[in-house]
Amino acid sequence: MRVDFTKPAGMQRKQYRDFVDGISPKPNVLVNVVWAFLVGGLIATIGQGLLTLFLALGLPVLEAGAMTAVVLIFSAALLTGLGVFDDIAKYAGAGVIVPITGFANAMVAQAMEARTEGLVLGVGARLFTIAGPVLVFGLVVAWLAGLFYFLFR
Amino acid sequence: MPAAKKLGQQTVFFQNPPAIIASGAVVGSKEAEGPLGKTFDRVIDDPYHGEKSWERAERRLLEDAVQIALQKANLSPQQVDFFLAGDLENQTEASALAARDLGMPYLGLYGACSTFYEGITVGAVLIDGGFAERVVVAVSSHCCTAEKQFRFPTEQGVQRPLTQSWTVTGAGAVVLAAGGSGPVVTHATIGKAIDLGQGDPSNFGAAMAPAATDTIVRHLLDTGRGPKEYDLVVTGDLGIIGRDLAEELLKDHGFDLADRFTDCGILIYDPQKQDTHAGGSGCACSAVVTAGYILQQIQAGKLQRVLGVGTGALLNADSPKQGETIPGIGHAAVIERR
Known part of the structure; x- marks a missing residue:
C-alpha cells in the first residue's frame, strides 16, 4: 500500500510525498557536472584567449577585460537569437548559465519573448524579469560589502 | 430527493446520450511526428501559423479545429446553439477571440488541462437537458504560450526536469448533437x-x-x-x-x-x-x-x-x-x- 486513504490528510500527504519522491526520475548529476565543467572550462579558456589577444593587440588591461566580456555577451546573445543557446544549455547546464553568457541569454530570451507586447510595455518593462534578481542581489551584496569596508577598515 | 439524472455522489447519466457527430484535431509539427501523427486532421508546421504572435497562432489553431469539425458535420456556426471553449492563456483569451471570430454564443471554461472533458460534460448536460440541439466543445494549447505563461522564455537556457511534461501545440473540437450518428x-x-x-x-x-x-x-x-x-x-x-x-x-x-x-x-x-x-x-x-x-x-x-x-x-x-x-x-x- 502506497497511500492509506483511511488515515488523516497529513499522513496521506506524507505517504504520497514519499511515493512521488521514490518514483520520480532523478537527473544524472555526474553527467551534468562533467558537462558543466567541460563547457564552463571551455568558455573560460576562450575568455582567457580573448583577453590575451586583446592585450597583445595593445589594449590596456581594463579595456581588454571589458572587450572580452563584450565578445562573450555578444556571442551568447547571437546564439540565443539563432535559437541555439537553449540547445547547448540543455547539456551544458550551469557551465553555460553561470558565466556572463547566461546573463546575456536571460535578457535576450526575455526580450524576444516580450517583443509581441511592444517595445516599451513589452521589451522595456520585462527585459529584467529573469536577470533582474541577479542585479538586485548583486547591488545589495556590493552595498553590504561597502558598508562593511567603511565600518571596519 | 436525489436529482433525476444523478448517480451516487458525483456522476450524471444522460437519458438520451448526446452523440459526437464530428471532431477536428489540429496539431503542430512535434505532435505530427509522434506515434499518433496520422490520426490528426491537420498539421500546422509553423509555430506562428503565419501570424505575428504565438497567441494569435493558438487562436487560429482553435478556429481551425472548430471549422474542421463543423465542415465534417456539414454545419454552419449559425446552426450551433452554444460554443464551449477554454485554453491556458490569461483569462482564456484564445477562446474569447476565437468566439468573437466564429460568432457562436459562447461560454468560456477553465479547468486547466481538464477543460476539454469539462466542456464535453457541460455540453452533454445542455443537450440532454433540452437546452440545446448542437454544442461545439473546443480547447487549445500552444507550447510557447504556455511556457511564456507559466515558466521561462522559450529561448532561455534551462535544463528541463525529467518530471516535466511538454505542452501540446494544437486544438481539438467536437460537435455534440441531440440526434445523429457517432459515439x-x-x-x-x-x-x-x-x-x-x-x-x-x-x-x-x-x-x-x-x-x-x-x-x-x-x-x-x-x-x-x-x-x-x-x-x-x-x-x-x-x-x-x-x-x-x-x-x-x-x-x-x-x-x-x-x-x-x-x-x-x-x-x-x-x-x-x-x-x-x-x-x-x-x-x-x-x-x-x-x-x-x-x-x-x-x-x-x-x-x-x-x-x-x-x-x-x-x-x-x-x-x-x-x-x-x-x-x-x-x-x-x-x-x-x-
Missing part, C-alpha cells in the same frame, strides 16, 4: 479539486494523479461498474510518472486497471525520440488524442466503451511562489460506440 456520451463524473500536498510546478503528473484517481474511483462506485466494463481508461495528461502514480493509488482503493489504463500524454509523444521527458500536457493533449485517435478507434469498433478523464493542475504562475500546493482535478466522461 455517444452516456455518463460524466465531475471531479473534486484534490490536493495531496504536491507543490512542484515541474511535476504536474504528481499533482494531478490523486485527482484522476479520486474521479475514477468515484465513477466506478457511483455507477457500480468494474474496470473490466471499460475497454480503455484514458487520462488527459498525467504523463508517464503520473500514470504510474495513479495506477498504484487506484490499487490502494482496491481497483486494478492494469493494461487497460493509459494516458493521452503518453500516447502522443515518443519520449526517447522526441525528448519530451514525462509526456504531453496542456488542454490540447486530451483534446487532440480524444478527437483523433480515441474516437477513430471507437468508430472502427476496436474500442466499445472508453472512460476518458480530463486532468488539470489548478495553479497560476504565482501560486507556487506564494507557497500554495497544486490542487489537481479530473473530469470523466464515458464515450460509447453506438
Whole structure:
C-alpha cells in the first residue's frame, strides 16, 4: 500500500510525498557536472584567449577585460537569437548559465519573448524579469560589502 | 430527493446520450511526428501559423479545429446553439477571440488541462437537458504560450526536469448533437479539486494523479461498474510518472486497471525520440488524442466503451511562489460506440 486513504490528510500527504519522491526520475548529476565543467572550462579558456589577444593587440588591461566580456555577451546573445543557446544549455547546464553568457541569454530570451507586447510595455518593462534578481542581489551584496569596508577598515 | 439524472455522489447519466457527430484535431509539427501523427486532421508546421504572435497562432489553431469539425458535420456556426471553449492563456483569451471570430454564443471554461472533458460534460448536460440541439466543445494549447505563461522564455537556457511534461501545440473540437450518428456520451463524473500536498510546478503528473484517481474511483462506485466494463481508461495528461502514480493509488482503493489504463500524454509523444521527458500536457493533449485517435478507434469498433478523464493542475504562475500546493482535478466522461 502506497497511500492509506483511511488515515488523516497529513499522513496521506506524507505517504504520497514519499511515493512521488521514490518514483520520480532523478537527473544524472555526474553527467551534468562533467558537462558543466567541460563547457564552463571551455568558455573560460576562450575568455582567457580573448583577453590575451586583446592585450597583445595593445589594449590596456581594463579595456581588454571589458572587450572580452563584450565578445562573450555578444556571442551568447547571437546564439540565443539563432535559437541555439537553449540547445547547448540543455547539456551544458550551469557551465553555460553561470558565466556572463547566461546573463546575456536571460535578457535576450526575455526580450524576444516580450517583443509581441511592444517595445516599451513589452521589451522595456520585462527585459529584467529573469536577470533582474541577479542585479538586485548583486547591488545589495556590493552595498553590504561597502558598508562593511567603511565600518571596519 | 436525489436529482433525476444523478448517480451516487458525483456522476450524471444522460437519458438520451448526446452523440459526437464530428471532431477536428489540429496539431503542430512535434505532435505530427509522434506515434499518433496520422490520426490528426491537420498539421500546422509553423509555430506562428503565419501570424505575428504565438497567441494569435493558438487562436487560429482553435478556429481551425472548430471549422474542421463543423465542415465534417456539414454545419454552419449559425446552426450551433452554444460554443464551449477554454485554453491556458490569461483569462482564456484564445477562446474569447476565437468566439468573437466564429460568432457562436459562447461560454468560456477553465479547468486547466481538464477543460476539454469539462466542456464535453457541460455540453452533454445542455443537450440532454433540452437546452440545446448542437454544442461545439473546443480547447487549445500552444507550447510557447504556455511556457511564456507559466515558466521561462522559450529561448532561455534551462535544463528541463525529467518530471516535466511538454505542452501540446494544437486544438481539438467536437460537435455534440441531440440526434445523429457517432459515439455517444452516456455518463460524466465531475471531479473534486484534490490536493495531496504536491507543490512542484515541474511535476504536474504528481499533482494531478490523486485527482484522476479520486474521479475514477468515484465513477466506478457511483455507477457500480468494474474496470473490466471499460475497454480503455484514458487520462488527459498525467504523463508517464503520473500514470504510474495513479495506477498504484487506484490499487490502494482496491481497483486494478492494469493494461487497460493509459494516458493521452503518453500516447502522443515518443519520449526517447522526441525528448519530451514525462509526456504531453496542456488542454490540447486530451483534446487532440480524444478527437483523433480515441474516437477513430471507437468508430472502427476496436474500442466499445472508453472512460476518458480530463486532468488539470489548478495553479497560476504565482501560486507556487506564494507557497500554495497544486490542487489537481479530473473530469470523466464515458464515450460509447453506438
